[in-house]
Amino acid sequence: MTLAEKAYDALRHDIIRGELAPGRPLRLADLSQRYGMGFSPLREALNRLQAERLVMAESLRGFRVAPLSLDELHDAMALRIVIETEALKASIGHGDDAWASGIVSALYALNLQAARTGGEANIWTLEARHHAFHRALLAACNSPWMMEFFERLYAATERYRIPVLLAAALPAGRDVQAEHSALAQATLDRDAGKASALLDQHYRRTVDDLAEAIRANDGDILRVRLFG
Numbered sequence: 001m002t003l004a005e006k007a008y009d010a011l012r013h014d015i016i017r018g019e020l021a022p023g024r025p026l027r028l029a030d031l032s033q034r035y036g037m038g039f040s041p042l043r044e045a046l047n048r049l050q051a052e053r054l055v056m057a058e059s060l061r062g063f064r065v066a067p068l069s070l071d072e073l074h075d076a077m078a079l080r081i082v083i084e085t086e087a088l089k090a091s092i093g094h095g096d097d098a099w100a101s102g103i104v105s106a107l108y109a110l111n112l113q114a115a116r117t118g119g120e121a122n123i124w125t126l127e128a129r130h131h132a133f134h135r136a137l138l139a140a141c142n143s144p145w146m147m148e149f150f151e152r153l154y155a156a157t158e159r160y161r162i163p164v165l166l167a168a169a170l171p172a173g174r175d176v177q178a179e180h181s182a183l184a185q186a187t188l189d190r191d192a193g194k195a196s197a198l199l200d201q202h203y204r205r206t207v208d209d210l211a212e213a214i215r216a217n218d219g220d221i222l223r224v225r226l227f228g
Contacts, residue, residue, distance in 0.1 A: 003037055007045035010035050015054050015065055016158050017124075018166075026055065026063040052152050054159075068159060070211055076156040077207040083149045084134075084203075085196040087141040092192045095140035100188055106136040107184045114177050123165060127158070133180060137187055137199075161206075164213045171209050179205075 001009075011031070014020045026046060028039045035042070046063045049055040056066050091099065110129040113122070131154060138150055164170060179202050186195035 003041035004044040004048075007035060007037050007041040008048050011042075011045050011049060012052075012054065012155070015049070016155050016162065018159070018163050020065050022065050022068045022159075024065045025061075026065060028062070053156065070214065073157065073160050073210060074207060076153055077203055080150075080153040080157060081200050081203050083146055083153065084138060085199055087138040087143065087146040087150065088187065088196055088199055089192045090141035090143065090146070091138050092187060092190050092195060094142050099136075099140040102136045102139060103133075103184055103187060106133040107180060109133075110180060111177055123162075127162070127165075131158075133184075137183070157207075160210050160214070164210055167213075167217070170213055174205065174209065 011020070011026075020026070028042055031037075031042050032039060046055055046057075050057050050063070054066055055063050057063055106129070110126075110133045113126045113129050116122075134154065135147075135150065138147065141147065179198070183195060183198045183202060186198055189195075
């Protein structure tokens with residue numbers, strides 16, 4: 001990896017996890033000290049993250065972490081539904097046995113981690129497996145553009161999920177793993193209509209739960225004032 005790619009990965013990782021808080025100024029001198037890199041690769045990484053809407057550039061003031069808002073959450077999730085339901089239908093049409101096996105494997109790993117408690121209940125492992133499962137569903141869509149938009153929109157919505165999960169603020173009574181299993185089964189059954197409907201419902205319930213948790217905590221979970 002080049003230094004710019006390493007800088008990009010490190011910054012993106014810390015923004016998505018909330019270690020670089022929404023609205024925080026991203027001064028090159030501070031970032032250079034934090035990551036042990038020069039200004040040039042950091043500036044290249046910041047420009048790339050700006051294109052992904054994770055970072056904002058302000059005239060004469062440099063960069064800052066993009067803020068969060070309920071309007072932006074709803075917008076990003078609505079677009080995820082459009083992109084991913086179409087990608088899922090394409091995957092069902094093109095997917096082979098290796099693709100199907102990948103879904104089974106990813107679901108098994110996700111369910112295994114979701115069932116763990118105590119010291120084994122690592123939220124970062126759970127989130128990595130959650131991402132891998134949703135990616136596996138779409139992996140056979142044969143569209144690099146769709147997969148790129150999947151990654152960007154997943155990151156955009158993950159910025160909301162992570163702090164809510166860390167605060168254990170999601171409403172009770174929802175069996176998310178049952179939703180994942182039903183979605184996987186419909187996909188493996190090659191039922192494109194049912195699978196896309198389940199994916200749509202899954203994401204709409206998620207955005208409603210996140211919005212409810214954020215409002216119930218007056219936006220404190222996100223460490224910024226939310227608008228919308």
